[in-house]
Amino acid sequence: MEDNPAVKTVNRLVEVLDSFSSRRSGWSLTELSEHLDIPKSTLHRFLLALEAHGILQRDPKDRRWRLGYRPLLWGRLAANHSGLQVVARPVMESLAAETGETVLLTVYQNGEVVCIEKVDSPHAIRLAMDVGTRRPPHAGASSKVLMAYLPPDEIEALLQRGLPRLCTNTITDPQALREELARIREQGYAFSMEETDLGAWGVATPIWSPQGEVIAAIGLAGPTFRMSEESVQQYVRLCRQAAEQISRFLIFAHS
Amino acid sequence: MEDNPAVKTVNRLVEVLDSFSSRRSGWSLTELSEHLDIPKSTLHRFLLALEAHGILQRDPKDRRWRLGYRPLLWGRLAANHSGLQVVARPVMESLAAETGETVLLTVYQNGEVVCIEKVDSPHAIRLAMDVGTRRPPHAGASSKVLMAYLPPDEIEALLQRGLPRLCTNTITDPQALREELARIREQGYAFSMEETDLGAWGVATPIWSPQGEVIAAIGLAGPTFRMSEESVQQYVRLCRQAAEQISRFLIFAHS
């Protein structure tokens, strides 16, 4: 997947840890071996190494592998160090309260867009996206915003890679997407309607670092039946305010 | 440190991530290279690999390495999956409220005792221990409790390894510690007074899994001037209640 100076073991570690999700908290050796297509002996050795460091642990009850205590420590540290999440959370909460829609915080990572924080809409019918979910960078408001502010050559590389259709309105033509990204940079926000999921819309604005780089996007998304022309404009305004507020906090956060 | 089928890259990963702490959130390549005594070229390649997965990131401002977003995701998942922390937190909070002293949740891991959760005493003068702190298993109430319930051969191995003196009352004689551990198993709790830090005392009780294994310890600790014979007995009772409550919750937690 990478042309980087990949260290295979790190890739493997990520594969293993990423096998755990909110829907899947335990794996037996055999299951995981099949899931990742790694021979059991190899995987077994590897899992023991992870266990020795508390990265994984075996549930004494069913002898399945679970996440250990160490990811907890790392996560807590990371949360303390990255001002972003900490700062963003309260802002996201009030944005969700004001709008009644789901609020998403996303970052661009290596050809993908990852959701790193969310606050759910109180409505039963809402956009539900788990923290950790990855999306291609060309579809959806948050994705497009993040893509729009990448370095030009990286944008071109992504365009070269192809633009698979995910939903009815996914932009699949490179030139159309180039123009859309230019429009986003000009307007300072992105809008999407059924680009990734049927019946869903979204808006998103960039979050700027104190150094003037786009480091994340804050997005608002929901079902189309709760959307109207006016509410979109309103939502864009609120989203932009939230993004600005977060950016401003970041200036104070670090040193 | 291990006789396990160690995978070197995993050891290295843990070394690198453990270099980050609440007191140290950023490292330059050179600093980290010296800190860990790894050649720069090797470390550089490795850090790039971690960056490619979002495990680390470079702060655009000072170009130092920081923890990335991915540990956050892992930490969040681990928190959801391990009933322990989630269940223990409210119990710990009320224990801290009742006693006014710092409450610690610890686990045994590979020859060390690690603090995985804490609730601070409201007093200005209090025992302050960061989550993630490691301690040797022979000194301090929580440590002794966890050691007491290890398999006999593991206890012996730890005794063989030596019992360095950490403070005035550290038990450094193997036979004395054997007897102390037996007493702890009999009484069901551990007490310590200036075994790890001057002016500090602690009590701790084991937390049992539904499978009848000791999986963690809950401890209470503070400055000696706020301690008395009676309060200790009281604290032991409260600690034990808290541990039992947590154990009981655990039965319900998993499936």
Place this chain on the structure above:
DNA sequence: GGGGGCGTTCCAATTTTTGGAATGATAATC
């Protein structure tokens, strides 16, 4: 404009990881 610090790249030597096959352990079935 040259010295020093820091980050990055390269590649042959070296070390680690690999994984098929054999062996234990445990649960399920007859």
Place this chain on the structure above:
DNA sequence: GATTATCATTCCAAAAATTGGAACGCCCCC
């Protein structure tokens, strides 16, 4: 209680990955 599956664990020669010294490039400061 013997027999058969299923899953976990160990072993070691072959294969693949990592290593790290050395050289290069960049930027800042004197």
